[in-house]
Amino acid sequence: MVDFDDADVSTVGRGSTIFSPSQLEGWTVRTPSPQARRWSVLSGLAHGLVWAFPFVAFAFVWRRVDGDGFWPALIFAIGIVFLIVMLLKGILAPRTWWFAYTDRELIVEHGILFKARDQLSYERVQYLERRSGPIMRPLGLASLAFDTAAGRAAIPAAVQTDIDIIEDHVRIAMQRVEAL
Amino acid sequence: MSTRSSRALIDGQIVDSLDVESQRLSKFSLFWYLKSIPELTMGTIATLIPVIVGAIFALGLLIDWGIRRSFTEEQIETAINYDLDSIDGAKIEEWIEGSAFIDWISGVSIWAFLVPVLVAFTLIIGWLVIRTLQWRRIRFGIEDGVIWMTGGLFTGWERRLPIVHVQSVEFRSTPLQRVLTLRGVAISSAAPEGKNASIELLAVRRGVADELAANMQRAFGVSIDTPESADDASVPIAMVGWKDLFVAAANSFEVRLSVVSLYVAYQLLGQGPFKRWRDQMIGQVTKYAQEHHDLAHVLLILAGALLFFWVFSIAIYVATFARFRLRRNGMLAFIEHGLLTRRWRTVLLPHVQALSFIESPAQQLIDDGSLRMTLPGTTRDSLERTMLLPAVDRSVTIDVLERLFAEIAPETGNALRTIQGSLHRLPPSARRSYLLRWVWRLLPVTSILVIGMYLIPGGLNPLWGGLPLVVIGAFGAWLGNIRFRDAGWRVDERGVLAVRERGLSRVTRVARRERLVWTRASQLRLFAGKNVTFVASVAGAGARPGILSKILGYGLVSRSDSRFRVRGLLDTEAIELIDRLGK
CATH class of the missing domain: 2.30.29 (PH-domain like)
Structure with a gap:
């Protein structure tokens, strides 16, 4: 069997107790394993790259054609925001x-x-x-x-x-x- | 659950023996077919976009080639660099009077004029021919208990709908169809893909409709509702009076319906003597708008447009649901309504998942409400398909339900009867979230507004940015308090879940717990107290998660009519409720 983080189950849900799996008797409870966490971060990164790529590429092409300016920088920033949001989601999701x-x-x-x-x-x-x-x-x-x-x-x-x-x-x- | 009851409802052996010869639509249906716009799938759109872009691009290239062929480089150069500002009335007159243009025009080959006309002509004729051929290919029939329909010119398609999965049968006739003794038929299943999952026959001859009806009758073991069916066996349940109907319609501000009806009105008025009058009126309205575009007038025009849409949607609602009759025969409900287009609907009551009693503010004044049913595969958008009674008095609702569900679910009416006294109310701790709902919603916008007004000084005190928050927040708190008082839930000893919630109208939903597909408890991750939101859903039109939930998380989604929701109940109560519903 692969190791599960059963030990710290009680810390997963904060706030209301119904969002904590610790009181579920007779249920098989699974929190994200280290592999699942690793997958989540990696897939967040991959999704972020896929979303960011068109924006970043478009920004670079624009900059090449039209020189430095506000709009290429903005589009580049949008791409990077996508990357960061997806990555953050990947990091946070397994904690939730x-x-x-x-x-x-x-x-x-x-x-x-x-x-x-x-x-x-x-x-x-x-x-x-x-x-x-x-x-x-x-x-x-x-x-x-x-x-x-x-x-x-x-x-x-x-x-x-x-x-x-x-x-x-x-x-x-x-x-x-x-x-x- | 539904599988069990549909077995009881339909005899497999009889169904298997049903057969209807392959048929074509009535010849007159071509009229409706040509009028209808073909169904656009994502695939078609994905094909059309490049084709249209390519066509425009090719046209540009063609024009460019023509210009370069008939003019010299210098002429083109002069034309491009021409000073357009120097054109005045005198110059235009000189051009028209002068012979240069006439000379040039008469020198151009006749084909330059003929080809575009021919192309446009070919496109229109081609469209009509293709649509006609498509229409000619349509066949339908019943084979071994499966209703089938085929068609398609380039890509053949076939729809097969087993009678066992039929959920409702509808016959309808517009005034024109009545004159031609035609019937429209729509047989729908539970799949959420509406049109694709149902058999819709635009117009068939009365005899064919009767034959279809006879087959469905044998399948269900009772007569189904058609314009011709004798009304001996069915039990009348309710009718709707005009006054009640108008009150129900008052709250039906359906923008979507209004836009469609506006278009229909525009088309209708475009015929014959009305056309001039219509165009004059449009001209006047646009002229008025051009002349007066200060804020007060814009607001006035907006208010006028809203009023217009409102009146229009009332008219449409009344026309759709006028002369409403609800009857029952065994396990089938017969619904008949419509002023111009008359509809005869047969609904299999065992397929009804949940009932909603909706009281709009206007209806509450006269102690009325509308009854709606949740059928699998219907959304709130398909108002017609889910309407059980557009207007019914509160005091007789229970009686209506009891008579309607007498054999299937006798406790249905009872579930509503006792609701007033025994509904669990929300804990006082939930009141805050109800009152402050709109404050939280407006807070981000308000803060941006205030900061923006502070940074970009425009003579106004930045605190004015908080005005929307104060006005809407106060209104929201008032409405929130009413919502808080109205919300509640109950599970009775027979396992019927009743939930009451208010948006603008007060909605009471009732379903047996076996009908519930999933339950959910949720709350905000940060700053959360002990209050949670409880949602349960019956089989309805479940929606796939949208973009936002794709970015923010996974989860079940359900459309409003299949959703039972209680906001702000205590977490322990929520868990107890989920446990009781699960058993």
């Missing part, structure tokens, strides 16, 4: 989310400005999607998206063993709904 599951239900807490604790039963899942990008794969991580009739919930990153367990639970629940 955790998830917990049983064999019937799932809780995901997420959100940087607002913290939201979503609870949903596997029976409501209509479509399940596992994704693992080029940064995630070497770290042994994958993300899970649960599509319901009223929107989509997601686990941003989890290790393979958890993913397998949750996918099994969801499949069993889907069959149970079918049998009704």
